[in-house]
Amino acid sequence: MVNPIHLKTLLEVLRTGSFAAAALRLGYTASAVSQQMSALERDTGTQLFVRSARTASPTEAAVVMARHAAKVLTDMDALLAAAARTGQDTGHELRLGIFPSLATFALPELLSSPGWQELGISLKLSVAEPAQTIQGLRTGGDLDVALVYQVGQGGLAWPSTISRQWLGDDNFRVVLPESWGIRDGAEVTAEQLAGMPWIMHHPGTPDALVIERLFASCSLHPRVSAWCDDFNASLAMAAAGLGAALVPELAMLNRPAGTVVLDVPEIRLARSIFALLIHEQNVQVRLFLDRLADVLGSRSIVPLPTSGSRDG
Numbered sequence: 001m002v003n004p005i006h007l008k009t010l011l012e013v014l015r016t017g018s019f020a021a022a023a024l025r026l027g028y029t030a031s032a033v034s035q036q037m038s039a040l041e042r043d044t045g046t047q048l049f050v051r052s053a054r055t056a057s058p059t060e061a062a063v064v065m066a067r068h069a070a071k072v073l074t075d076m077d078a079l080l081a082a083a084a085r086t087g088q089d090t091g092h093e094l095r096l097g098i099f100p101s102l103a104t105f106a107l108p109e110l111l112s113s114p115g116w117q118e119l120g121i122s123l124k125l126s127v128a129e130p131a132q133t134i135q136g137l138r139t140g141g142d143l144d145v146a147l148v149y150q151v152g153q154g155g156l157a158w159p160s161t162i163s164r165q166w167l168g169d170d171n172f173r174v175v176l177p178e179s180w181g182i183r184d185g186a187e188v189t190a191e192q193l194a195g196m197p198w199i200m201h202h203p204g205t206p207d208a209l210v211i212e213r214l215f216a217s218c219s220l221h222p223r224v225s226a227w228c229d230d231f232n233a234s235l236a237m238a239a240a241g242l243g244a245a246l247v248p249e250l251a252m253l254n255r256p257a258g259t260v261v262l263d264v265p266e267i268r269l270a271r272s273i274f275a276l277l278i279h280e281q282n283v284q285v286r287l288f289l290d291r292l293a294d295v296l297g298s299r300s301i302v303p304l305p306t307s308g309s310r311d312g
Helices: 004-016 019-026 030-044 060-085 100-105 107-111 130-138 206-217 231-239 283-298
Strands: 049-051 056-058 092-098 121-127 145-151 163-177 197-200 223-227 244-248 259-262 270-277
Touching: 004 019, 004 030, 004 060, 019 030, 092 100, 092 130, 092 283, 100 107, 100 121, 107 283, 121 283, 130 145, 130 270, 145 206, 145 283, 163 231, 163 283, 197 231, 231 244, 231 259, 270 283
Parallel strands: 092 121, 092 145, 197 223, 197 244
Antiparallel strands: 049 056, 145 270, 163 244, 163 259, 163 270
């Protein structure tokens, strides 16, 4: 019998491009991922990867199996949700803390996705920045799950009793006013941006510290035209020609006209999106987080080129 966990691991291997990257996302070792894929090959009698000393390349059979696996896992989620609702008159209430850009651009897609109503989950939302939602978990009664982001390795802290589940990465992109005459998608160097005005995070915040270190590492010392921690406002100001901005892709799904997005190889930064949980996951919580991870994986939150460094 095929293990559903092995199917989920297969999807993550194909999504990330390697056993090592999938292991990092799933909390396994690369060896454990390799063993799972070998077990899946034995259970299905199909070669899924062509292995060499350094790489494991997916076969066409792996791609086809992954396509079917996604549907199988979705059907299993619906089955589990239906079983969990047996004998219940009302849906399970999930008290959820969520940060604004995730609530604005990813949550609506999840709520309108096929099969959402059948999961029997009733959301009670608190939209706030990560530090505030973590406080909701610390009190032990306000929230069941906090959806937070972390830029780099620092800036957030939570009790050791809280568990963490990675859901996806949200890459930052360099946004410029279209009026500056640089074409959308152009590759430029950090040096070419050095003399331009920038819209920056307020000094002293954890995100600002990471960005300052990143800019300093590529000798970019921006001339600040505005301090702003609101990405929608930063995009609007960039469209108006006030300055360049570093904006995560989630916040750019509805970016205004009059802006262009550049590829700057030296500037590689992402914020990692996590679910923090104070209680052991029940079926509905697991289904919700799996669905949200799928939404994040299918959005236009695309991997950046692999050249240069990347934080987060």
